[in-house]
Amino acid sequence: MAVSSTPARSPRRARGEGQWALGHREPLNANERTKKDDNPLNVRARIENIYAHGGFASIDPADLRGRFRWWGLYTQRKAGIDGGRTAVLEPHELEDEYFMLRVRVDGGQLSLEQLRVIAGISREFARDSADITDRQNIQLHWIRVEDMPEIWRRLEAVGLQTTEACGDCPRVVLGSPVAGVAADEVLDPTPAIDAIVEQFVGNKDFSNLPRKFKSSISWLADMPYEINDISFLGVEHPDYGPGFDLWVGGGLSTNPMLAQRLGVWVPLAEVPDVWAGVVSIFRDYGYRRLRHRARLKFLVADWGVEKFREVLEKEYLGRSLVDGPAPALPDKPIDHIGVHQQRDGRFYVGAAPVVGRISGTQLTQLADVVEAHGSGRVSLTPYQKLLVLDVPEERVESLVTGLRGIGLEARPSTWRRATMACTGIEYCKLAIVETKARGQELVARLEERLGDIDADITININGCPNACARTQTADIGLKGQLVIGPDGRQVEGFQVHLGGALGMAQGQTAGFGRKLRGLKTTAEELPEYVERVARRYLDGRTEGE
Numbered sequence: 001m002a003v004s005s006t007p008a009r010s011p012r013r014a015r016g017e018g019q020w021a022l023g024h025r026e027p028l029n030a031n032e033r034t035k036k037d038d039n040p041l042n043v044r045a046r047i048e049n050i051y052a053h054g055g056f057a058s059i060d061p062a063d064l065r066g067r068f069r070w071w072g073l074y075t076q077r078k079a080g081i082d083g084g085r086t087a088v089l090e091p092h093e094l095e096d097e098y099f100m101l102r103v104r105v106d107g108g109q110l111s112l113e114q115l116r117v118i119a120g121i122s123r124e125f126a127r128d129s130a131d132i133t134d135r136q137n138i139q140l141h142w143i144r145v146e147d148m149p150e151i152w153r154r155l156e157a158v159g160l161q162t163t164e165a166c167g168d169c170p171r172v173v174l175g176s177p178v179a180g181v182a183a184d185e186v187l188d189p190t191p192a193i194d195a196i197v198e199q200f201v202g203n204k205d206f207s208n209l210p211r212k213f214k215s216s217i218s219w220l221a222d223m224p225y226e227i228n229d230i231s232f233l234g235v236e237h238p239d240y241g242p243g244f245d246l247w248v249g250g251g252l253s254t255n256p257m258l259a260q261r262l263g264v265w266v267p268l269a270e271v272p273d274v275w276a277g278v279v280s281i282f283r284d285y286g287y288r289r290l291r292h293r294a295r296l297k298f299l300v301a302d303w304g305v306e307k308f309r310e311v312l313e314k315e316y317l318g319r320s321l322v323d324g325p326a327p328a329l330p331d332k333p334i335d336h337i338g339v340h341q342q343r344d345g346r347f348y349v350g351a352a353p354v355v356g357r358i359s360g361t362q363l364t365q366l367a368d369v370v371e372a373h374g375s376g377r378v379s380l381t382p383y384q385k386l387l388v389l390d391v392p393e394e395r396v397e398s399l400v401t402g403l404r405g406i407g408l409e410a411r412p413s414t415w416r417r418a419t420m421a422c423t424g425i426e427y428c429k430l431a432i433v434e435t436k437a438r439g440q441e442l443v444a445r446l447e448e449r450l451g452d453i454d455a456d457i458t459i460n461i462n463g464c465p466n467a468c469a470r471t472q473t474a475d476i477g478l479k480g481q482l483v484i485g486p487d488g489r490q491v492e493g494f495q496v497h498l499g500g501a502l503g504m505a506q507g508q509t510a511g512f513g514r515k516l517r518g519l520k521t522t523a524e525e526l527p528e529y530v531e532r533v534a535r536r537y538l539d540g541r542t543e544g545e
């Protein structure tokens with residue numbers, strides 16, 4: 001399939017938003033300049049041939065703070081710098097000589113061989129660190145540039161990659177962690193995910209987008225499809241059968257917007273082509289002048305879905321798309337935790353680490369436990385959890401026990417099941433507050449004080465306004481910031497958003513949590529605060545709520 005080409009340019013306007021298709025190519029902001037000066041994918045050769053030998057000090061700053069991201073590499077935060085100094089220090093003062101490395105796991109599926117390779121890299125090169133992210137990636141920390149050639153050699157030998165795991169390009173493609181096995185899945189979209197990754201990831205036609213581009217493709221609504229740049233969700237067309245409903249323009253951060261349906265039905269075979277058309281619109285018409293307006297959601301909001309569909313059909317696909325019905329949506333998010341039967345009669349088991357934090361040692365143990373129970377693979381969820389697939393019925397209970405023995409709970413409390421946390425101040429240069437350790441403390445405290453409860457209360461903890469752990473979509477969303485402590489001084493704390501939701505049933509509306517000015521808590525008081533909110537909700541809820 002050919003990559004969609006840039007359309008003919010319209011006459012140049014005096015000032016625009018930096019849209020290439022309208023001729024607005026100058027002036028460039030610093031990020032656009034870096035990408036124009038050299039395609040970021042080219043930095044791989046410099047890492048292998050120069051920086052891996054010269055060490056951290058030999059790295060060109062434009063590569064270090066710009067192009068390295070296209071290979072999944074961010075410098076990590078120097079230890080001991082408090083959140084109050086995040087906004088005032090220069091990048092070089094904040095960063096350590098070590099890197100965070102993001103391994104993309106498109107569709108979330110991992111073989112045991114792949115799991116063992118990641119585990120080995122974690123133990124050998126990353127001080128045993130590993131986090132499952134809420135986008136089905138695995139993040140390692142403490143990586144040295146000297147070790148990158150060997151790390152890539154090992155990852156790529158088993159079909160894994162870090163290519164475009166970060167940067168202004170197509171990030172990991174989310175896929176259902178139970179694709180191909182779920183009893184209620186009608187059409188497995190894995191071939192489309194594979195085709196997109198094979199054709200377009202690392203492809204220079206799409207390696208300079210205005211900003212990041214997030215995708216998800218799933219038959220089941222078991223992922224946050226409303227907040228991606230593009231989502232394909234399974235739907236039955238009354239005349240044409242199973243296919244996918246297309247959503248565009250979602251995203252969180254400081255200007256959250258929900259994706260909108262284009263109202264089209266896309267057959268599986270055409271998903272990669274339509275995906276490439278939408279990415280091409282973003283590349284050509286996306287806003288590049290101001291970084292904070294550069295996501296696809298701003299273009300979709302300005303154009304509206306009718307114009308977006310028309311441009312997609314006329315300028316990029318050269319054909320009309322079929323009108324399609326809205327998909328049936330579940331009445332609450334599907335996280336797959338616990339024991340579930342597959343359509344082939346075997347079972348899958350979803351288990352929860354706490355806030356996605358694991359280790360290389362645990363991943364090694366996991367591979368051993370999984371293998372001992374007759375399974376050959378696991379999958380990662382966009383809720384910082386993991387699943388063991390293809391388990392024979394008679395091995396399920398033994399597996400649940402084995403997972404518990406390595407710190408992965410298949411029958412977790414509500415608190416453990418529904419709490420997520422972003423990377424936070426431990427490693428993230430943008431962070432204002434600590435998140436992972438605080439999330440672990442919070443879960444332990446709520447389990448101790450409230451026990452398990454018969455309600456789903458989601459808690460998303462974020463270290464700054466960037467909302468990597470989806471602040472606005474939880475029942476209790478926490479946005480890290482400095483707040484005034486009891487003694488009048490600034491301390492780490494959170495702005496609280498209440499009542500956010502995704503994946504809601506038809507008839508209800510997905511929506512963002514409400515941010516009320518007065519709703520803030522210091523980080524120290526967070527456990528008491530959440531406990532109070534939860535108790536008030538539990539005491540006051542109506543029947544069936």
Ligand code: SF4
Pocket residue numbers: 422423424425428429430431432462463464465466467468469
């Ligand atoms: Fe870092 Fe902020 Fe994202 Fe957390 S939300 S990982 S602190 S950028």
